[in-house]
Amino acid sequence: MTSIAVIPGDGIGPEVTDQAVRTLDVLGFGLVFDVLDHVNADTYLKTGTALSDADFDRIAASGAALLGAVGDARADTAYARGVLLRLRFALDLYVNYRPARLMHDRFSPLRDASRRPIDCVVIRENTEGLYTGIGGRLRPSTSQEVAIDSEISTRHGVTRILDFAFSVARRSVCMVDKSNAVRHGGALWQDCWALARGRRPDVQTSHEYVDAAVMKLVHDPTAFDVIVTNNSYGDILSDLTAELAGGLGTAASANINGATGFGLFEPVHGTAPDLVGTGTADPIGAVLSAALLLERLGHDDGATAVRAAVDAVVAAGQVTPDLGGHLSTNDVGAAIRARL
Template identity: 65%
Template sequence: MDSITVIPGDGIGPEVVECALEVLDALDAGLSIDVLDHVHADRYRREGQALSEADLSRISASSAVLLGAVGRPDVEETGYVRDVLLRLRISFDLYANYRPVRLMHDRLSPLRDPARRMLDCAIVRENTEGLYSGIGGNLRASSPQEVAIDADVNTWHGVSRILDFAFSTARREVCLVDKANAVRAGGRLWQECWRHAAERHPGTATRHLYIDAAAMKLVTEPDRFDVIVASNSYGDILSDLAAALAGGIGVAPSASLNPQTGFGLFEPVHGSAPDIAGKGVANPFACLLTTALLIRHLGHEAEAAAIDAAVAGSIAAGRVTPDLGGSLSTRQVTQAVLASL
């Protein structure tokens, strides 16, 4: 029996996770659920730590983690979010961030031309290196002479393995996005690894775009993309742009994976949204689609497809929360999905 560790977290996290657990219960997929409802900002403020070694041991015993959201305005500067997210990424070497993006209904797209709206792709983002590695510092801080340096860290090992993962997920093409013409050192490494990866996967078409051109073409030609692979920062930017083209972060799932061990952290993209927490209007779709991504990863394809279809059906019928133009509450939308199931 597969075991899932669930961390509801902060803000709307507990609200959308509750919906996901109801859906999992309705599917009766034979999953064991371990809820860590004590991992949140209040504990961090009280104890100075969000995840204990005991928590990590419980997580290690599971097959995957479903995370609602972490973050709260009153702990923004404390390192709390890094203490949770980066600790999980580093502890389990979750180097591959996978963001599938699919437009479920035309009315969700901000693009005017119906012929250009079709979007069904994935953003594969290197998740442990790049500008988010935390290497750098400040000299003469808070003075007119302050110097700030953030190092963009790229390794042959890290770049090669994320490229191989991208090829493993592609249906027809992998598009590398970088800025090798301006960021010369890291760009040269990515380009060299890219050539070797393409040779290892001769059956898949390849394409290369600079980050500025890729952002433009995601808007003008979204249907051209299958899999986009990029560094940590570029992948972060492109995945949010792609999500906006498919209806917004309220319908955006994500996974951080270690393809070698099979372990994964699954998290809706929307974050904790403290401005609407407790109001009963949070959109549960991103968490439900993330849950589908999780159980598909564990081999439950039929159940995952059922969730996807139920969410798509609710969107098509207009049974949605205010962020998607509807008037239903979080609870009412969940009931609509459950009725579809």
């Protein structure tokens, strides 16, 4: 029996997570769900604690974690950081894995049909870069204010994310940086990249500056297999690939410790407060995140079955309004499970 920590979170998180859990449950893999439905903005506003030590221990002791969404306009940014970034840093979830696959031609914003079928993954370094919180403000709220955010790259961190990217490549790896302008961190990434390429001469490789990568993704996303990059560039590029694949409502992600195998799996659409209670939130991103969870636990057949079921409901037009359909969140989840 494998315990899965479930953090429904805020906004539409509980609605879409419910569909993901139901889908996992019907597959019969003996998963046990430990639901932490009190880890949310309401609790934070009452107690000032985003994620207690006891709750962190429960999550760390599980086989994997499934997250809905975290964030609330009533709470400051310390809340979301206290949940998401604490889990990422404390559990050393250094890989952010963001696959993007076009499920149907009608979802693509691209005019050229031959270039629409994107099927790639963005591997984003998840524990370094600009999001470490290193920096500060001098003379805040004055005309002489200075604000500094430091971008951190370590040889250890860069090496392991590059090696992970090569480990999941089917045909090629493209490393994206801005080493022509960001000299010191860029030089470190380039050094590690040269060594990583040398260890895997069997895999095709390429390098792009981040501005050129953005243009090439829009021009022809089918040219990419695996893109590996730092934290901030990966944040941006993975949202672009998600939109090229049909929108954030269908986008799944995994935060992985490549050494221990532990993963935190979540859709990337956020809390979507305008959809809360309407019954129209798209559960596909959460369900596909559950498929990534199954894959990480070794249930490859189950993950394949879930993706095939999602493809079938999409092809049949059994989708929520964001994808041009008329079904509710519950109805889409039920349609997916019916295909299973």
